[in-house]
Amino acid sequence: MNILLVGSGGREHALAWKIAQSPLVKRLVIAPGNPGMEKLGELRAIKVTEADQLAALAREMRADLVVVGPESALEKGLADRLNAAGIPCFGPTAKAAQLETSKAFSKAFMERHEIPTAGFGVYERLHEARQALSVFKPPYVIKADGLAAGKGVAIAPTKRDAEREIEWMLGGRFGQAGARVVIEEFMAGEEGSLFALCDGQRAVLLGGAQDHKRAYDGDLGPNTGGMGSYSPAPVFTPELVEAAERLVVQPTIAGMAREGMPYRGVLYAGLMSTDEGPKVVEFNARFGDPECQVLMMRLAGDIVPILLACARGDLTRVAMPEFRAETVICVVMAAQGYPDSPVEGSIIRGAEQDFGPNVKVFHAGTRRQEDGQLVAAGGRVLNICARGKDIAQARERAYAAIKKIDWPGGFNRTDIGWRALERETGGQ
Numbered sequence: 090m091n092i093l094l095v096g097s098g099g100r101e102h103a104l105a106w107k108i109a110q111s112p113l114v115k116r117l118v119i120a121p122g123n124p125g126m127e128k129l130g131e132l133r134a135i136k137v138t139e140a141d142q143l144a145a146l147a148r149e150m151r152a153d154l155v156v157v158g159p160e161s162a163l164e165k166g167l168a169d170r171l172n173a174a175g176i177p178c179f180g181p182t183a184k185a186a187q188l189e190t191s192k193a194f195s196k197a198f199m200e201r202h203e204i205p206t207a208g209f210g211v212y213e214r215l216h217e218a219r220q221a222l223s224v225f226k227p228p229y230v231i232k233a234d235g236l237a238a239g240k241g242v243a244i245a246p247t248k249r250d251a252e253r254e255i256e257w258m259l260g261g262r263f264g265q266a267g268a269r270v271v272i273e274e275f276m277a278g279e280e281g282s283l284f285a286l287c288d289g290q291r292a293v294l295l296g297g298a299q300d301h302k303r304a305y306d307g308d309l310g311p312n313t314g315g316m317g318s319y320s321p322a323p324v325f326t327p328e329l330v331e332a333a334e335r336l337v338v339q340p341t342i343a344g345m346a347r348e349g350m351p352y353r354g355v356l357y358a359g360l361m362s363t364d365e366g367p368k369v370v371e372f373n374a375r376f377g378d379p380e381c382q383v384l385m386m387r388l389a390g391d392i393v394p395i396l397l398a399c400a401r402g403d404l405t406r407v408a409m410p411e412f413r414a415e416t417v418i419c420v421v422m423a424a425q426g427y428p429d430s431p432v433e434g435s436i437i438r439g440a441e442q443d444f445g446p447n448v449k450v451f452h453a454g455t456r457r458q459e460d461g462q463l464v465a466a467g468g469r470v471l472n473i474c475a476r477g478k479d480i481a482q483a484r485e486r487a488y489a490a491i492k493k494i495d496w497p498g499g500f501n502r503t504d505i506g507w508r509a510l511e512r513e514t515g516g517q
Contacts, residue, residue, distance in 0.1 A: 090393065091116045093147050094130070095137055095167065096158025097123050099421075099453030099472040100378035103385040104158060105129045106449070111393040118150055124463060125441075125452030137162040144170040152176055154397050157354070160236060160375050164190045168353075177400035178353070181374050185350040188341075189357075189374040192271045193234045199369060202344040204337055206369040207274040218255045221272055222248055230273040233258050235266030242312050244275070278363040279508070280370055281324040282380045285338045285358070286395060288404040289351035292342040294334055296387070296412055297325040298380040299508065304428060306504045313428045314469060317505030319418040319480060320383040323512050324362055333360055333367040341372070353399055382451055382472050383417040418483040418506050419474045420491060421453070422499045427468040435498025437463045440471055448475045448490045465498055473501075480509040 090113050094105055102125045109117055109129045117130030120143060126132065135142045137159050144167065147155050155171050157163055157180030164186060171178040180186075187194040193211040198204075207230070212218035222229060229251035233241030241263050245251035251272075258267035284295040299322035304310035337358055345352040357373035357380075376384070385392075390410035398407040424431035440450055440463060451474060454467020473490050477483035484506050491501060 090153040093152045093155045094119045097121050099451040100381040101158040102451040103382040107385040111391045113393050123452045124457045140165040140167040179396045179400045180354040185352045186374040188372040209273045228275045232271040233263045233267040234269035237263040237266045276361045278361040279324045281322045283358045285356045288399050289353045289402045297322050315379050316421045316502045318379045319506045379419045382419045386417040387412045415476045416480045416483045417476045420487045420505050422471040422501045424465045431468040435465045438495040444490045480506045
């Protein structure tokens with residue numbers, strides 16, 4: 090098979106690493122890719138938002154399958170172009186991807202189909218949004234409607250803080266993505282990420298993980314795209330998973346099909362475990378980042394037949410792979426200044442050494458200079474992933490690997506997996 094993988098981050102590096110292991114793969118092309126993927130396939134310098142050029146590349150290489158990593162490519166209609174050309178695409182159409190690309194659409198969809206989520210309101214005018222705050226109780230959850238690279242969510246402890254966030258968003262902080270804001274009720278509980286593979290009519294649960302959104306230890310600091318993750322996530326008890334599949338996943342896929350937007354690809358349901366059961370925090374129309382990294386390291390067997398079955402619209406004839414009985418953790422190393430103003434260009438040494446069979450470093454935001462040196466080229470730069478028999482061993486291996494990387498220009502959280510570790514040790 091000839092496969093085109095679209096993307097350049099840690100999620101796509103993990104997908105490329107897993108796809109390249111398949112005996113079905115004859116040729117793997119990655120656009121645009123990053124230095125970590127150089128040995129896994131051919132890199133093509135096409136931006137993920139250049140949908141027409143990506144579709145032309147897929148036709149040129151006679152792709153049997155296109156796997157779309159980032160949400161921005163989906164928003165630009167890459168899947169629509171590929172479907173029109175008869176090329177199987179793992180990823181939803183632009184309309185179906187609105188589950189992620191428009192929070193207003195997503196919340197209204199959940200309301201129509203009685204999918205449990207927080208109460209909400211959608212506002213375009215500053216004075217209306219300010220007035221609406223009197224309906225909600227603190228802390229206030231303020232979200233930009235569109236895509237904002239994981240940064241368009243603020244939890245404001247006071248009404249004045251909420252007003253300030255609304256002013257920033259509607260005032261252009263996130264460009265067109267903030268032209269509307271969604272104000273939500275705050276949900277108390279523990280959050281986790283549940284993933285389902287979808288073929289347009291059916292959904293099969295893949296697995297779960299837990300992300301760490303705050304920039305600093307102790308879940309402090311600004312929201313980010315994700316500073317680390319681990320899988321399995323103890324928050325996903327069998328009872329919670331069953332309820333989430335019955336109340337969230339299956340109604341979502343059925344509802345999208347009924348509304349003429351069949352959903353193909355992976356559905357990411359960010360769920361809050363509340364006293365009333367699972368409630369949707371957000372939907373994503375692609376694998377989470379950095380959750381994808383830990384899922385790919387745990388996944389046993391060949392992923393390509395599953396991706397192809399989703400793209401072709403028939404999951405009934407493919408066997409779901411099993412997960413290895415181990416814990417995998419991912420620690421994100423980010424550039425100083427992330428998430429607001431990450432400093433690019435700092436030299437990274439030691440990231441490409443052999444860390445042994447239990448550790449894998451995925452590149453998330455790197456580039457290679459003409460002299461061959463690796464440098465930071467983004468906010469989240471490296472993903473240090475490690476497996477172990479439990480969370481304690483996986484953490485030990487990940488942080489031991491970080492100590493071997495010489496990068497003064499980076500930082501990372503030191504408490505990834507703390508919830509799971511507390512459960513294992515009984516809080517000791």
